[in-house]
Amino acid sequence: xxxxxxxxxxxxxxxxxxxxxxxxxxxxxxxxxxxxxxxxxxxxxxxxxxxxxxxxxxxxxxxxxxxxxxxxxxxxxxxxxxxxxxxxxxxxxxxxxxxxxxxxxxxxxxxxxxxxxxxxxxxxxxxxxxxxxxxxxxxxxxxxxxxxxxxxxxxxxxxxxxxxxxxxxxxxxxxxxxxxxxxxxxxxxxxxxxxxxxxxxxxxxxxxxxxxxxxxxxxxxxxxxxxxxxxxxxxxxxxxxxxxxxxxx
Amino acid sequence: xxxxxxxxxxxxxxxxxxxxxxxxxxxxxxxxxxxxxxxxxxxxxxxxxxxxxxxxxxxxxxxxxxxxxxxxxxxxxxxxxxxxxxxxxxxxxxxxxxxxxxxxxxxxxxxxxxxxxxxxxxxxxxxxxxxxxxxxxxxxxxxxxxxxxxxxxxxxxxxxxxxxxxxxxxxxxxxxxxxxxxxxxxxxxxxxxxxxxxxxxxxxxxxxxxxxxxxxxxxxxxxxxxxxxxxxxxxxxxxxxxxxxxxxx
DNA sequence: GCAAAAGTGTTAGGTTTACACCCATGC
DNA sequence: GCATGGGTGTAAACCTAACACTTTTGC
Numbered sequence: 341x342x343x344x345x346x347x348x349x350x351x352x353x354x355x356x357x358x359x360x361x362x363x364x365x366x367x368x369x370x371x372x373x374x375x376x377x378x379x380x381x382x383x384x385x386x387x388x389x390x391x392x393x394x395x396x397x398x399x400x401x402x403x404x405x406x407x408x409x410x411x412x413x414x415x416x417x418x419x420x421x422x423x424x425x426x427x428x429x430x431x432x433x434x435x436x437x438x439x440x441x442x443x444x445x446x447x448x449x450x451x452x453x454x455x456x457x458x459x460x461x462x463x464x465x466x467x468x469x470x471x472x473x474x475x476x477x478x479x480x481x482x483x484x485x486x487x488x489x490x491x492x493x494x495x496x497x498x499x500x501x502x503x504x505x506x507x508x509x510x511x512x513x514x515x516x517x518x519x520x521x522x523x524x525x526x527x528x529x530x531x532x533x534x535x536x537x538x539x540x541x542x543x544x545x546x547x548x549x550x551x552x553x554x555x556x557x558x559x560x561x562x563x564x565x566x567x568x569x570x571x572x573x574x575x576x577x578x579x580x581x582x583x584x585x586x587x588x589x
Numbered sequence: 590x591x592x593x594x595x596x597x598x599x600x601x602x603x604x605x606x607x608x609x610x611x612x613x614x615x616x617x618x619x620x621x622x623x624x625x626x627x628x629x630x631x632x633x634x635x636x637x638x639x640x641x642x643x644x645x646x647x648x649x650x651x652x653x654x655x656x657x658x659x660x661x662x663x664x665x666x667x668x669x670x671x672x673x674x675x676x677x678x679x680x681x682x683x684x685x686x687x688x689x690x691x692x693x694x695x696x697x698x699x700x701x702x703x704x705x706x707x708x709x710x711x712x713x714x715x716x717x718x719x720x721x722x723x724x725x726x727x728x729x730x731x732x733x734x735x736x737x738x739x740x741x742x743x744x745x746x747x748x749x750x751x752x753x754x755x756x757x758x759x760x761x762x763x764x765x766x767x768x769x770x771x772x773x774x775x776x777x778x779x780x781x782x783x784x785x786x787x788x789x790x791x792x793x794x795x796x797x798x799x800x801x802x803x804x805x806x807x808x809x810x811x812x813x814x815x816x817x818x819x820x821x822x823x824x825x826x827x828x829x830x831x832x833x834x835x836x837x838x
Numbered sequence: 839g840c841a842a843a844a845g846t847g848t849t850a851g852g853t854t855t856a857c858a859c860c861c862a863t864g865c
Numbered sequence: 866g867c868a869t870g871g872g873t874g875t876a877a878a879c880c881t882a883a884c885a886c887t888t889t890t891g892c
Contacts, residue, residue: 357607449643538856814889
């Protein structure tokens with residue numbers, strides 16, 4: 341197991357057997373997307389992840405990884421689960437597939453991985469591969485390829501957490517751009533919940549709750565009728581979430 | 590840091606720097622209770638916890654700890670958060686307080702702790718101290734003493750998770766005895782949510798949902814009017830939770 | 839008999855659901 | 866002008882919240 345890593349000329353001590361994995365969600369073209377890494381010289385994809393340094397907290401480690409992959413500093417991040425089966429995936433199989441990138445000796449011990457999910461404004465992200473991958477790219481949630489390790493399971497659990505927290509966390513604020521249309525927001529809800537919502541009822545409920553304000557602008561340059569733009573009334577949004585949530589079950 | 594532990598004549602390898610802590614909830618006399626340990630020769634209390642062996646999963650480790658502390662085998666267990674600040678509590682302070690029980694050298698490295706909460710039927714538990722404590726006892730949630738380490742924060746987060754999951758997990762099934770009265774159940778909700786509920790509205794909603802059935806018995810030997818007994822209609826209860834939850838916000 | 843807790847119904851207000859047509863725009 | 870997506874109202878059903886008195890029991 342790696343217990344040190346070099347950054348410039350410095351050796352940095354790591355917490356042994358502990359890693360973290362990030363599911364980075366974005367929303368674009370009406371669908372949820374996640375950021376994946378393609379391992380060097382392969383067609384194999386996995387979630388971005390990293391190790392924990394002895395002198396940083398778990399959250400700090402996650403922020404560091406997020407910053408490295410997206411270029412972004414202020415990111416909405418939630419720890420959602422820690423994955424700790426003894427044998428989280430088929431070690432021999434992985435060693436064979438990745439032998440040219442990582443020394444198989446690195447797999448002599450199990451690793452426990454802390455799962456984080458992140459929400460980012462798709463438009464502001466510059467995907468950036470790490471030293472073991474040669475591509476970092478957005479994938480539509482609906483056609484994510486088979487993932488390496490147990491990352492399929494990690495993604496499942498992240499989605500589940502996201503669905504649950506949709507009613508209690510300011511998901512919209514972090515996944516939508518500053519100005520957005522009502523259909524944008526509705527489709528974000530639909531994408532996360534995986535079901536259709538009636539647009540009249542959706543609009544009524546959202547406007548009633550007071551969590552958004554209508555701007556005196558419309559979105560231009562789109563085909564068909566120009567939709568109005570809205571932005572979040574942040575204080576009110578958080579109040580509503582705190583006072584019991586905003587449900588579209 | 591301990592990296593081995595002896596069980597009988599065997600040495601068991603541990604995952605370094607990783608521990609787990611359990612918040613074990615029970616419900617009795619209309620209040621929520623948790624199980625705490627008193628450290629040998631002190632008046633200091635903490636949550637039950639343990640280490641992770643190399644050959645067991647996190648869940649298995651939690652089950653082992655729960656079994657040791659409560660004597661129970663089948664326990665409702667949820668992992669709710671992993672605590673990983675670099676300096677989770679004042680190490681010097683703790684070393685001084687517990688020097689007579691644990692060699693201060695054990696604290697030379699940080700530890701990351703995985704938080705689990707458990708729900709148990711109060712009546713079925715036999716509290717059992719571990720080798721570092723001389724008492725294992727129930728405490729009313731409302732008068733839990735100052736806890737060692739960062740266990741106060743862990744308890745906070747466990748409670749928060751419990752509140753959130755009350756609407757989606759079969760909490761009642763695990764916290765109440767097999768047969769219970771409507772006021773019992775209502776007070777469980779009140780204790781978890783920390784607020785009063787109207788008994789007429791509560792009963793209406795619970796009975797409408799079909800998650801319990803009224804038995805042809807009353808609870809005898811109680812002062813005042815004998816209340817009817819109910820039991821969960823387990824299949825229906827889980828269906829309702831799955832289809833969007835059962836809220837008393 | 840009295841104190842304490844159990845049990846129970848109604849009403850008003852609010853929320854949710856279901857449902858369909860016209861409008862503005864780009865091509 | 867037509868295809869596409871945006872925008873909007875109403876009525877019925879359902880759910881929630883508010884509210885107080887009678888019953889049973891042990892002491």
